[in-house]
Amino acid sequence: MQSELATEKDILLSRSLAIDKERVRLATLMTALFYDLATEKEGRLPTAPEQRERKLLSVIGKRRKPVVLFVDEAHDLHHRTLLGIKRLMELVRSGGATLSVVLAGHPKLKNDLRRPHLEEIGARAEVFTLEGIRSHQRQYIEWLLNECAIEGIQPEDVLTEEAMVLLTERLATPLQVEHYLRRTFEEAHKPGFLTNAEKKGVKTC
Structure with a gap:
């Protein structure tokens, strides 16, 4: 505004x-x-x-x-x-x-x-309530990933569909999304995680 x-x-x-x-x-x-x-x-x-x-x-x-x-x-x-x-x-x-x-x-x-x-x-104030990202969590996660990723990288390149659904269902606010996405990527970069994930055919960052 x-x-x-x-x-x-x-x-x-x-x-x-x-x-x-x-x-x-x-x-x-x-x-x-x-x-x-x-x-x-x-x-x-x-x-x-x-x-x-x-x-x-x-x-x-x-x-x-x-x-x-x-x-x-x-x-x-x-x-x-x-x-x-x-x-x-x-x-x-x-x-x-x-x-x-x-x-x-x-x-x-x-x-x-x-x-x-x-x-x-x-009595003289007009009150407008903004619902934030409620019911639009997936769109927000995809937008955030697109904003942060290097050119050519899509959201599905760094998160599996299962992970996307889980985050969408569990998170309700932008702060929660940003916090747990960061934690997700930190866990993904721990030694040995990528190897184990690749063996299982899991797409990760």
Whole structure:
């Protein structure tokens, strides 16, 4: 989504790069917006609350385009930060501009937004649930092997059909697939394994 929006000329893209989401506050997100939207001539974002808000509104207003802010790992955000985001969006709207915020996170985020103390923001949020690779494990494994293999090597050249079926049935997430594929190949390269496998007619990496 970020890649698609980055090519749009009518929408301004901003991202929060702060890693420790549990310590991210509204001021951090406002700073991210300012860094991505402001020019060098506009100086720095003030630290005093009233001056900071006015400066940020001025910068957003000058751009005359809708702004979208992406926050990853948003399930770790404090509930006060979530409420602050809603109020920031309202403040920008009152200034005649548009700010949308995309919060990406684990299912915990959706559950948090349903809690009574977050009803103020949860009622205004559109929730989209992505099922990941569920029911598409085989396609993901094949894609991953194609991405990692040298040219001319196909997935069936490094995994037997039996192994592919087993991995597809047992694994549910991309992290699991990557972890156990790595372990599979590590086992395949142990001394003596290839010889024994070849004797049995097993195709392996």
